[in-house]
Amino acid sequence: MVHDILKPHWSRFLGPGAPAPRTYKYEPHSRPIFSSPYGPFPPIPSDLNIHDLCFPPNNPLPPDYDLFINAVTDERVTLHQFYARVCALARVLRYDGPNPLGLGKSPASDREDGEIIGFFSRNHIHYPMLAHACFRAELVFGGISPASTPYELWWVLRKMQITSFVCHEALLPVLREAMKLGRGEADKSWSLLLVLDPSKIIVLSDNSNLDSVSGYPTVESLVRHGSSLPEVPRKLLGGDRMAYLFQSSGTSGLPKAMMISHKNGIHSGLQGMITATQGARFMGVEPLQTPQCVLGVVPAYHSYGMILWILRINLMKLTNVMLPKWDLELALKSIQDYKITMLPLVPPIVRQLAQSPLTAKYDLSSVLQAGSGAAYLPPDVAYELAKKLPQGAAAPIPSGYGLSEAASIASPAAPGIFGLEAAPPGTIGYLLPGMEGRVVDPETLQDVQRGQKGELWARGHVVTPGYFKDPKATAEIFAEPGWLRTGDLVMRDEKDRIHYLDRLKEMIKVKGLQVAATEVEDSLLEHPEGLVRDACVAGVDNGRGDGSLFVRAWVVLSDEGRKRGDKAVAEMLDEWVKSRLSRHKWLTGGVEAVDSIPRTPSGKMLRREMRDRYHARIKMEGRSKL
Incomplete structure (x- = not known):
């Protein structure tokens, strides 16, 4: 029987020969290259588009439910509404459709030029709709931090070669100031010029009734226009084609632009589905059947947020309660009012929740799972927050590990699954599905033995093809073909758990x-x-x-x-x-x-x-x- 990643059943997330979570025992070893206990990814068509993974063309939608909720206004978007809006907006954004904005064809790689649309917004219930409309329209987009100053925005617009732009109405002043900085001819530090076309600016407004803001068309006006257009059936392209650009964190100079292909995005989304499916099988329950309610505080433009809010839509039943920005009391009230079950967090928020007396004012009993990512989580706060949640201090907050260059590399696993031992705070756990790792001396580039410190190298389908139009920076992160140099100092122990130590440059x-x-x-x-x-x-x-x-x-x-x-x-x-x-x-x-x-x-x-x-x-x- 041929494996079908698009069939409407959780078994699609397990490839042929996937390890049985109760009977298979992972055997650690001392060879330089070690692999995930979960095994490889299931087979994927070479040209699959991210949108088609989430919404397989021949599969009916499941029964409707609330997909996104605005925690401030209680505005809601159901799954069926989301899909209809995505289809409508994609009809407008297609370069070979009616194309009222005059958008061009997007590049398949950085060896080409073409249309790249920027997203400049805080978390918004329609941000994921924009992303999926771009996937469906085969339009490459770039996510940009809403905290950017005008100079930082100007820099990223040039780095990503943004030609068109979606801007939240509150951030229009930042865009205007960035545009005043000119094309960049005098900037000797970077040769790429500003190519944003002012006639291709779209406003994301909180008022759905507006057709324009400051003379620019709104996203809602385009959705309404697309709703009146006929659907043209077509085979979507994906695979190794560029899907979106990430803005790097900028902790080592001004940000770079990371290329992410459809293949990268698909496999990043699949990792969570594989671990959830195998975890449920290990616990003896039917996988992916229990609806979850998730707190939406991780930024959507970030690699972590991309996985949470965009890459796993319709892969399981999730209601996402979105906060436009971090607000401690609003978050606690949302947990209580919406009976939130999952808390994907970042270390500063873990620390704030752990130390705030406000947590005692709210009912957090609905929380079944909390986790941290995006940065190192100190063990003390991992235990401190767990004490305030139903899981208790015996189950400290786990910390996953990934980079903009490879969104998800390692994470703690359920103790006992595949015979694995627990990964306590201070470790980042085991390699995630489909990943391989090495620990290498950063100076000699020779593999080190288990128990010794070295740089983590990672290989797998989630690893970026490189930095957009920056071959020098790309060459620096790939010392050998396919092996990403993470820049992080780690130690691999005798169980093949990875212990995070520090950034090499720090x-x-x-x-x-x-x-x-x-x-x-x-x-x-x-x-x-x-x-x-x-x-x-x-x-x-x-x-x-x-x-x-x-x-x-x-x-x-x-x-x-x-x-x-x-x-x-x-x-x-x-x-x-x-x-x-x-x-x-x-x-x-x-x-x-x-x-x-x-x-x-x-x-x-x-x-x-x-x-x-x-x-x-x-x-x-x-x-x-x-």
């Missing part, structure tokens, strides 16, 4: 020895008297000019810490670190109390910003003494 070199900032940060957060709510550690100039650094910590004090005072806490933390860690990891650069630690919207700590602020201050103090 390793602190002290007298030739490497210090992982996260190890020191975890020690500070684990002080027995709970003096610290948040911590950032980085290497600062030791003033000797020998290339060695001092280890410095910036901490946000807890209520107990504030009672003790900055000076006393600094002394206590210094002694604590000395009692726990090797000499080269001691806080020779000092401890400073601050109000907050800067982070990206996805939760990545901006250590470089703290370090640069410190160096700038020291430089100014030095000048003032002259």
